[in-house]
Amino acid sequence: MPLVHPDDREATENAMQDLFKPPYTCQVEQRALTADGWRWFEWLDSSILDENGNVKEITGVGRDITKQKEAEAELRENEKRWTLALAGTGDGVWDWNLLTDDVFYSDGWLEMLGYSKNEITGGYKSWEKLVHPNDLPNVLKIIDNYIKGNTDAYTAEYRMKAKNGKYKWILDRGKIIERDNKGKPVRMIGTHSDITVSKEFSIELEERVAIRTKQLEVANKELEAFSYSVSHDLRAPLRAISGFSEILSEQCNDTLDQESKRILSIIKDNTKIMDNLITDLLEFSRVGKAHISKSDTDMKILADSVYDEITDATQKAKITFSSDKIPNAFVDSKQMKQVWTNLLSNAVKFSAVKENPEIIAGGYTEDNNNVYFVKDNGVGYNPKYNPKIFQVFQRLHKSDEFEGTGVGLAIVQRIILRHDGRVWAEGKPGEGACFWFSLPRKIP
DSSP: OTTBOGGGHHHHHHHHGGGGSTTOEEEEEEEEEETTEEEEEEEEEEEEEOTTSOEEEEEEEEEEOHHHHHHHHHHHHHHHHHHHHHHHHTOEEEEEETTTOOEEEOHHHHHHHTOOGGGOOSTHHHHHHHBOTTTHHHHHHHHHHHHTTSSSSEEEEEEEEOTTSOEEEEEEEEEEEEEOTTSOEEEEEEEEEEOHHHHHHHHHHHHHHHHHHHHHHHHHHHHHHHHHHHHHHHHHHHHHHHHHHHHHHHHSTTTOOHHHHHHHHHHHHHHHHHHHHHHHHHHHHHHHHSOOOOEEEOHHHHHHHHHHHHOOHHHHHHOEEEEEOOOOEEEOHHHHHHHHHHHHHHHHHHHTTSSSOEEEEEEEEETTEEEEEEEEOSSOOOGGGTTTTTSTTOOSSOTTTSOOOSOHHHHHHHHHHHTTOEEEEEEOTTSOEEEEEEEEOOOO
16 A cells, blocks of 8 residues: 555545455556655456455455546646636537538527527527528538638528527638548537627728728719819810910000000910810810720830920930830730830930939839839929829929929829729939839739
8 A cells, every 4th residue: 555646545445345245346447656756556456355255355356547537638628628728719610510410509699699508509509490491501602612612611600599589690610620531521510709809890991891892983973973064164265365365465565555465475374374274174074074994004104205396306316315224014005105205204304404314114023913103303292292192283393483384293192092902102303303103913
């Protein structure tokens, strides 16, 4: 007995009492001290009786079960961790025998829906009855596809009826863990997660987004119609002002003093500016409604042709222009021509004040995008205006210094956004500017 672990001595003594009464056998597990330390043993003992029926000898067979005990201890520890982990997540567990259709539902699974063990009977069929009728066909299809090997995992979201009669949204995930010798699935386990709160919020958010999107579409259409109507309606009185100013200037030129002529000149200049504003506003409105027809477009040829169109011989002789390594794009070529026109026109305009103006049109490929740019060494701009530079009617320079309406860059941004790209700019006062835009690469 001194070799038996102190914690196991009482159990050993109690078990050995069975050796002195029928059937004169006992079985006991104990830790015993060996040359290698404490080890677990299982003993099967039997008594040998004399002619009077008294115990005269005891025989026993011992077996070292240390590894088995350690494995059992590790298994209990793992089960404990697993139970605690599930309790922490609030998930439930199910274990489905595909051969018999019997299903084990964990306490967490049952508590999630408010049921007790005796209220869920019938295995797989009991689960089917709880799934919302509108969701069941799709869930069964997902399960069938997974079991047939068409998908790598089983994941489904659906509604289940709780004991209180209300439906809860469930995230159900499972995996086949056992197959027969022919590879046919025979056992599958998985988890249930209650996602009612997040799902209902997501549904509500989607509904709100749908409503806001519809409202925004209506507002955009009304705004475009308003802009188009106002722009056309403004042109009539504008033509009258311009026309009468021209008549007055021609017919009364000899009788007008210098101040009157100056005022008439201001009126004509401002009607021209207003007409340009209306034209750009109409163009901005049309860009938003124009149909996009994409095709493979040589962006270098497009940029070069645009530069040739917007510059005269004098400008070409003065400006150093280059356009190297510009990747092709899958875009609407007409709209992209407008982008190059607006960017290159700005580069020509704002670099004209330099003694040796330089303009570079270029591009390169980066990840899944093509990046393009137009760079000049002109007057530049203050980078603090970057957040506003692509907004409608935003001008960074005075109108008496550089002509323009402040719509050109807004049109560029609108076209690029409709092509799923983005635009940005860099510049410093007196050091030029660079305008960038990126477009997704065409994926075959």
